[in-house]
Amino acid sequence: MNEVVQERVLVTGANGQDGTYLVRRLVHEGHVVHGMCHSPEGAQRLRVTFPEAMAHVADLSDGDGIAALVASVEPTHIYNLAGNTSVARSWEYPAETADVLGVGPIRLIEAAWKLAERTGNPVRFVQASSAEIFGDATMVPQDESTPRVPVTPYGVAKSFAHEMVGVYRQRGMFASSAILFNHESPQRPVSFVARKISQEVARISLGLSDKLVLGNIDVHRDWGYAPDYVDAMLRIGRADAAGDFVVATGVSHTVREFVQAAFAHIGIDHWESYVVIDPAFYRPADPKELVGDPSRLRALGWQPSVDFTQLVSLMVDSDLAELTGVAG
Incomplete structure (x- = not known):
């Protein structure tokens, strides 16, 4: 990997x-x-949290706004993380999903291409792609060559953007896709199943709740720790050559195992009586086993720092601390 020098970075999302x-x-x-x-409001939160960073308000659906932002910032690197990351929400707003997550990245990468043409300074572009592009894959584990057959609006939009990143790479741009598998942290909203589990288990531990309502708990996912995946994206953006990289741990666990580990962390072994399965939480289509092969990424020196059990434990501990008012 290249030596890290000062970069001028635009981070969307x-x-x-x-x-x-x-x-x-x-x-x-x-x-x-x-x-x-x-x-x-989001820009103000960013300024408060990171006074050293410069905050801008823009939307991937606004081509003119995106072009103006990229032209004014003149970044050396762009990491596109923008857009709603909820697969469930993509079923409610499929057209919006297609525009923001599918076409939006093209507006951004085209603006970067034109900036490089105008200034002569290349821009490195990293797209946050998703394991959802593989759909209900028959090839397990999935790697960069696995056929993309998405089964959700979210996956279809991400697949289109993924394909277009490859098109710009063929034109000579440093354009890479980080194919992100499930990655969690205490920063995750409670609308996501991992955080929903950790928060409700913490509430049950404190006597604030007595049940956890979930959908299908037998799907397999490859869960990692979000800061590790950010490290992976930085390595991808600083690599000697652009390409597609699966970002995953290579280990599969079911939602059931996540629930079991969360309850075990608070000392409850017989957790079944606390869990209610509600078909309303089942998705119209849900890939059964998404697990990635990160071999190409490991060649960049990457490896996860947190394993599955540690991830579940740190998320439950964080929610316990938040609920009890203890500074974490």
């Missing part, structure tokens, strides 16, 4: 889980950081 960790890491390393936020 700077208020999200990954964006927050990425901005923090870049600021700590001493880079010039610009964060793109969806709203003025």
Whole structure:
């Protein structure tokens, strides 16, 4: 991997889980950081949290706004993390999902291409792709060559953006896709199943709740720790050559195992009586086993620092601390 020198970085989705960790890491390393936020309120939160970073308000659906932002910032690197990351929400708003997550990245990468043409300075572009592009894959584990057969609006949109990143790479741009498998942290909203589990288990531990309502708990996922995945994206953006990289631990666990580990952490072995299965939480289509092969990424020196049990434990501990008012 190339020696890290000062970069001028534009991070879209700077208020999200990954964006927050990425901005923090870049600021700590001493880079010039610009964060793109969806709203003025989000921009203000970013300024308060990271006074060293510059906050901008823009939307991936606004081509003119995106072009103006990229032209004014003149970044050396762009990490596109913007857009709603909820697969469930993509079923409610499929057209919006297609525009923001599918076409939006093209507006951004085209603006970067034109900036490089105008200034003569190349821009490195990293797209946050998703394991959802593989759909209900028959090839397990999935790697960069696995056929993409998405089964959700979210996956279809991400697959289109993924394909277009490859098109720009063929044109000569440093354009890479980080194919992110499930990655969690205490920053995750409670609308996501991992955080929903950790928070409700913490509430049950404190006597504030007596049940955890879930959908299908037998799907397999490859769960990692969000800061580790941010490290992976930085390595991808600083690699000698652009390409597609699966970002995953290579280990599969069911939602059931996540629940079991969370309850075990608070000393409850017989957890079944606390869990209610509600078919209303089942998705119209849900890949059965998403587990990645990170061999190509490991060649960049990457490896996860947190395993599955540690991830579950730190999330439950964080929610316990939040609920009891203990500073973490």
